[in-house]
Amino acid sequence: GQAGGVAGGQISFLTKSGSQAFHGNLQYYWNGRVLNANDWFSNAYGSPRPFDNAHQWAGSLGGPIVKNKLFFFFDTEGMRVFTPQPPSTVLIPSLEFEQAILTNIDSIFGPSSASDVFYNKIFNLYNAAPGAASALPGSGISSDPSGCKGFADPNDPNGPGHGNVPCARNFFWSRSRASQETLSAGRFDWNAGTNDRAFLRLQYDRSHNPVHTDPISSLFDSEVTGPPWWQGQISETHTFGSSVASQFLLAGAYHNTNVQVNNPSQAVAAFPASLNFGCCTTDLFANLGNGSPLGGGRADTRYQISEDVVNTWGKHKFGFGANFRHINWTGTNTPGLPGLFAQTYGAFYWGGVDNHNDPAPGVTQLGQQFVTGGASQRFSFYEIGLYGEDEWRTRPNLTLTLSLRAEHQSNPVCKQRCFARFAGPFQSISHDPTQPYDQAILINQRQGLPSLDAVVWSPRFSFAWQPFLAKHSSVVRGGIGVFYDTVHGYTGTSAGGNPPLNNGFTVSGDNLALNELPSNLFQDASNSNKLFVAGFNAGQTLAQIQAVDANFFPPFALAWTGRPHRPQYQRWSLEWEQGFGVFTSLSVGYHGYHGIHTLVGDPDANAYGFGSLPKGLCTSPPVPPCADPRFSGVLEYYSGAVSNYNGMVVSLNHRFRSQGQLQANYTFSHAFDEVSNGGDYSFNFGGDILNPQDPNNLRGAYGPA
Secondary structure, rough: OOOOOOOOOOOOOOOOOOOOOHHHHHHHEEEEEEHHHHHHHHOOOOOOOOOOOEEEEEEEEEEEEEEOEEEEEEEEEEEEEEOOOOOOEHHHHHHHHHHHHHHHHHHHHHHOOOOHHHHHHHHHHHHOOOOOOOOOOOOOOOOOOOOOOOOOOOOOOOOOOOOOOOOOEEEOOOOOEEEEEEEEEEEEEEEEOOOOOEEEEEEEEEEEEEEEEOOOOOOOOEEOOOOOOEEEEEEEEEEEOOOOEEEEEEEEEEEEEEEEEOOHHHHHHHHHOOOEEEOOOOOOOOOOOOOOOOOOOEEEEEEEEEHHHHHHHOEEEEEOOOOOOOOOOOOOEEOOOOOOEEHHHHHHOOOOEOOOOOOOOEEEEEEEEEEEEOOEEEEEEEEEEEEEEEEEEOOOOOOEEEEEEEEEEOOEOOOOOOEEOOOOOOOOOOOOOOOHHHHHHEEOOOEEOOOOOOOOOEEEEEEEOOOHHHHHHHHEEEEEEEEOOOOOHHOOOOOHOOOOOEEEEEOOOOOOOOOOOHHHHHOHHHHHHHHHHHHHHHHHHHHHHHHHHHOOOOOOEEEEOOOOOOOEEEEEEEEEEEEEOOOOOEEEEOOOOOOOOEEEEEOOOOOOOOOOOOOOOOOOOOOOOOOOOOOOOEEEEEEEEEEEEEEEEEEEEOOOOOOOOEEEEEEEEEEEEEOOOOHHOOOEEOOOOOOOOOOOOOOHHHOOO
16 A cells, blocks of 8 residues: 555665674776777678777765764765767768759759758758768668659759669768766664664766767757756654554655757757658658757756554554655746758758659648747646555465555646646537637646546555465465556646647748748748737637738647546456475466556547548538647547556576575566557557558557557
């Protein structure tokens, strides 16, 4: 009953205590290039062995401060490593392809146009990439040696895509990055009296680690930085005679991390967006730019209070306890740069839209997020848990344990009332396009979720039985119980990213170059945001906004359908352990669970036009099923997925008489689910536009996890 808050494994770690004598140790570890062989793929490509260097150290010291009363222990460890990233093949545009594009762009927009400037900026970055000077022609892939992905220059029969003229060139790439971390922890133990013991523990952790290493330019490398991570806890144990004991715990932690490039202004000046290629295929040009050069992060402050009491009375050992945990988040509300997505090389060739009947037509999309609220958002939520249990020794060879746990998770709160939600479940609200935006969306909401389970109950039962008493060294153990996960904080606070405070737009069908005239994708996204904010504040409808600008693109939104539930897992286990003498034992165990109410994220809640989805957009009055034309995409969350697990574990353990131990394990298990990773990914993650999963058939996604 004591375990709660998460349904999976729980890990506890402590700093050891000091003792009556002084003890300490020092360790140092080094590894470098001279001790390591080159990667097999690097050898195959003739790439030299990359530089790497690793320094790791640790030291500790502990002992008495006041004999038999007060003790200390201090530990510090750290590392400074310089390691290469995994090697990979990088594709960039061939010089022939670059020249063909520039010739075409200049014929459309002119040699002094914004498109010419924008495309030259792109190609200059690709041509300055490490390895570009020695790049090999083509993709290096037998299925598409030219790297053209179906593109053929429509203006030059001797150009890229014709004959052996490549669209791509490739080089093998690996680069080393520095990483460092220092961890220090200290503990003081106090024997206050015969019945009282207490300790204080503090921990400090500071790190600086790479997140993204860019193959085109180090300007776009990103790192995790931030102030140190502090943790601390105070624990006191008190005994009441020989049968009752209690333990009090007070703990807290603070950390503040930020992910950004080293020099945001230089990164933005080098390329004011991110550029991605392709749809439904791989082996495309490397992505260009960093979509979040200004960074993003979160300050996390949390504390926890718990009290546990154990009372032994006859054949019973009763346990009772309570815990309270409070979390405060302060997240940066920084928009990323616009993200360009060229579906095909043809769309890139024609400046944004390929409508020239090429073998691989397509468009270029631009996605951009605009922040109209504050620069930061402050969220808070808490959890309360209570439990009681009875461990009953019914017979000398049989022990039964019954427990009941109750938990409450609060609805996330934004102290600035920064949440915005649909007026009801998205599938239930009116999709009439004549309804004003401000009637479809509720703003200034304090709570992030429409509702949440008030209390969840976790009954549990387990037993330990020696069927042949102790002399035969046989033990049978088993149990069954209910466990709950919490609703993830990121999901619970997702309404903080909704319009009209955070507006996301995906635009297409225009010139992709920044500042190109008469219009371009960047301008379209900016105009859509301005029109939406003004229209929302004025109580306008979609038609009224489109009357100002017919090229208005509706915003993206997040929604919840149904009552959010905490994921529940019904778990069971049965194990036989048999001893063979004093030193050998064999155990065979069966474990399983059935999970319900797993989070599902459906990104197709407002999609239409294929499969089981609505055939088109709603008109006034709406005739369902139809998609709401006031919004582009809608990511809809609901608690609806299931999962199952069954596994067997066989373990043989042998301890040698002198010293040492031998252990052999075998595990056979099978896990099935409809949504993996606890719903962190949308249920159709892994599908694509050619092989989509039906969003109206969640069971169709059921399979091996």
